[in-house]
Amino acid sequence: MLRKLPDLSTLKHLSELSLTVCSELREVKGLEGLVSLTMLDVLKCPKLSRLGKVECLMSLRCLKMGPSEALERLMDRLELSNLKVLPSCENQVGFQVLNSFICLEVLDLTKCMSMERLDLSTLKLLRKASVRKCKNLVEIRGLDSLVYLERLDISECTSIKRLDIAKLKFLRYFWASKCKNLSKVQGLDVLECLEWVDISGCTSIEILPDLSCYNTLKFLNINHCEKLRDILALEKFSSCQWLCIDGCKSLEKLPNLSKFEGLIELIVKDCHELLDMSELKELRSLEFIDMSRCKSIEHLPDMSMCKNLKCLVVRDCEKLIELMGLGDLDTLWQVDISGCKSLKQIPELPGAHIMQNYGEPMFHPLYGTITFS
Structure with a gap:
């Protein structure tokens, strides 16, 4: 040692x-x-x-430090104006000397449990900033000064209620997962460079903000936003090929799916208040549909025009009464109706495997064999 x-x-x-x-x-x-x-x-x-x-x-250019009261006192005396990377300062109190690091480009203050407010106004060259798991952080000041910021991660900052990122015109990646008190993010409607947005688990967000970045957006995660009831802004995301909406328990209506002409995979799970899926019949490119535990759905449209459909999962759709048009689909080879208690008739599908019992493995076209619990 x-x-x-x-x-x-x-x-x-x-x-x-x-x-x-x-x-x-x-x-x-x-x-x-x-x-x-x-x-x-x-x-x-x-x-x-x-x-x-x-x-x-x-x-x-890079200083990596861990929790230590002695080192913390040392940091209060430092003036490292050339420092560009300050990562992984876990459990630190939130350095009062940050404003002297005028060349800083990368800042990681993950798990700074005692930090309540953070001022970044002097770090004008900052490109990457993470305050993940700073559970007592309530405010980030100076974001409007960070004109070069490309990545911002506030995931699991459970005390932040509002955030304004409108001036971050070069922001490409934004993570805000599990910010359970975050109810509003201002500026998403004006940021045109965003490629990645993750607001999953933000249980206070009710309306998906209008996004102006659909030409650049590659990934959007809104799963487990339990109060989310309006996602009509997604209609602009017409180039989307993969759409996953999981655990949005208050969601009553989907965007106009007929605009998603290239959609290949649609996952809408645990959306307990969702009533209408009538536009599925327009999605001729769809190959995989999983709408497990959408407990209010009673009817699906005639699916005979979904000529590319390979797999349909309606597991635990307890009020679903009928499935129409599946017999006309030559590509269909797997249907999961486990737990569909109200289904009047099991469709006859000679070319497909119908799963009725929990625990049977199924084959996903991308992920291979999957076993449900």
Whole structure:
């Protein structure tokens, strides 16, 4: 177990120094002589209290630090204006010196449990920012100054109620999953570069904001937004090939599905208030449909025009009365009707396997064999 290091000042050409998990290490001598050092990693060094003159490391671009009261006091004295990456400062209090890191490009404050407010207004070059699992964080100030920000992750920040990202014109990736008190995100309607949006598990959001990025959007996750009742804004996402709406228990109506001409896979599960699926008959490109546990659905349209349909899952659709038009589909080879208690008649499908019992494996065209519990 490493307890002590020799003086490092002679290692003039050393570019990276990692001391991760040196749990007994208390001091690092000679750091000020490492003029070429670009990365310093002192994660999980809880007893480390002396680092020498880190502020002299003019080449330092990445500093990785773990929770330590001594290191926290050290950070309050630092002025590392050239620092570009500050990752994984887990459990820190929220450094008062962030405003001196004017060249910072990457900031990771994951699990900063004591941080309640964060001001990023001076970090004008920031490109990536993560405050994941900062459960007491209620406010992020200065976002309107971050004109170069491309990635923002506030996942599991359960105390944030509102967020304004309208000025982040280059934002491409936005994660806000499991922000259970987040009820409104302003600016999604003006951001045209977004490729990835994840608001899954945001149980206070009721209306999907209008998005202006449907030409660039590749991934949208709105699963388990239990109060979400309006997703009509999705109608602009007509180029979508894969649509998953899972656990939106208050959702009563889908967008106009007839506009999704290229849709191949549709998953609408656990949408207990959903009543109407009549537009399914227009989706001729569909290959896979899973609408398990949509407990209010009584009727599906005549599916005879869905000529590419391979698999239909209506598991636990307890009020579903009938299935029409499936006998005209030459491509159909698997139907799961397990738990459909109200189904009047089991369709005759000579070319397809009809699953009626829980636990039977099914074959997904993309993921292969799947066994349901």
